[in-house]
Amino acid sequence: MFQKKLVTLLFSISFFIGFTQSVLTDKATISVLTCGPGSELYTTFGHSAFRIHDPKTGFDKVYNYGTFDFNAPNFYLNFAKGKLTYQLSTTRFQYFLAEYRYENRWVKEQVLNLNENEVVQVFNFLENNAKPENKNYQYDFFFDNCSTKIEEVLKKALPNTITFNNNHITSHKTHRDLIADYTKNQKWGKFGIDLALGSVIDKEATKDEYKFLPDYIFKAFENATINTDTIKLPLIKNELTIIDEKPITKAPFSFSFTPLFIFSIISFMILFITYKNYKLKRRTKILDFLILFVTGIVGVVVLLLWFATSHTATYKNLNFLWAFAPNLIIAFYITKTNLKNWITTYYKVLTILLVITIIVWIFKIQVFNIAILPLIISLIIRYLYVIFIGKKIQNS
Template structure:
């Protein structure tokens, strides 16, 4: 049979395509110079970067491989992203990127970056690389994100333990403090006054329990420290898991701006206004309906939001939120009764209930059942004064 030049040409193309498919399916074999590093990035200037970041680096100078494996990726364009975010159905995924390009972003954001070169054999490096490559495939890369228990930081230790099993031992003996999850969050959000206020408003009493030592690792700094103290079995001996620590980028000091309109300053100003109007009402023997309706609508809306975060989402950290004690959801309905010059007689008993709830809140605060944001202090005082005045002025 005579094969034409065109047929021969198509046959070569067909063989090349088949060969390429087999090459894509086969895992690349790294050389002996290949290494795995844990990358830890410092906090940034925005709230969402306040806690830092963790990732893996796979480096093989012989093959020209220098990749970042990042478990902290999400897609804004995913279907119903904001709805799922509000409900707590957060889908994150493992992405890959060129290491140099990754560094440029952190250099631009003025954030430090450190590497921990892991003390691994060529076989162990290959095994972790193959795991990450497999995990980065479209069908495998997604996972259900949890801020405290399953994030870019906790994934680092999880991957090492999954691949290397009992060879690696992580010790938490370096953690000597007794902090709650809220304390740990506060360590990183001190300069973000409004962000910290929002976090304290949205998250419940469940984050005020003392965090287990292993729970600290949702923060990249603590994963860094955990790897510093970790060991790996080499034959009959245990050696440090980290062979070398390298500082890649240094943070340049910048002048911090003084924030005038903080939550405390704004709430203090509003609280003083409530107390002043209440004082004038007392003198003039009349009630400011506009103040009462506005106050009850405001606290009612916040109360409904708190309850929705508690009961209508899968966010684990928003459970048992005692902010509902001062932001009482039924206030949203009661606000309309306060439009009347003479509200119904039962409303005095409702105000007594609100005072009792404020007292319970203060007790819970003192006992650290839930730690509230200190900016709420003047508002609690102002609310108590207003409720006492309303009881006296509306009492029949």
């Protein structure tokens, strides 16, 4: 019985080794593919993937950690809760390339300086990771994505073999700064990011943390070395541009469609109505209702992202200081003709919170989107009007 099991085991091992050797020859190479940004917000940060190519056998496969299944159970709910499962998928290189050629996005290839044994080790790791039972992972935009997986895979498949040197990074940026570098033409996308993500992304990123962006993984590999028995060699053996294209960019929004312009108009309307109220000795109740109701809704969303999801980047979101969730309830009290004394006290609290917002901004505890600056100024003036004048005058 023992001999039978031993023979079976040896046969299985030899079959596996033979299978690997039949797939890859000594001409096989492993590359890192870095893809340029696209015109849509979800493509604006670029992409990274592995390519394994064996010109002798025609084997040419891309291993892509940036895919997910729309048909997965509770996909949209899990997405909102920050529990989105990404997966390692594989496809033929020609199909992968066709997508980026269609989107007019550049693709660069860095061929790794690996020996035959190292190529097989990485190949086996990726093939095992691509199995249905292993392919899923919990996505995190900053700490576990298609870009960070590139370095992680090589460190696991080839432990103590590659040295990454980050001395090419000389800047001192926060995660929010790094995002801003890629969203200069995505004004509304940038506004949404600044509204949803908290103060945790306003700390200076470590050099390793830059690698959530494919461009920085590309630069890290340019600067990395591989350890041999005698010397250290550059990790990159060859670097080439496969597609040299730029996306067809959409016509940029005119200033009239940017968040700053829209919020400036809203702020001007608040100030204008407040001025007219002052001149006519009135208080426009519907304005006060809308201000509290809308900021309350925004505040509830901010708190839900903070406390009810697993998104690591939505923690400690100080946007709640100006978008105060209890406003959603208080809005229905502000419509009454005779304001209670506690309403005045509540407005004093709101005013203090707005001042704290500005202080937080000045000291960069959290950097807010510039579009809310005119709104904060107009809200301070409106709240002070309600505190000192609004209650004493006739309500309209």
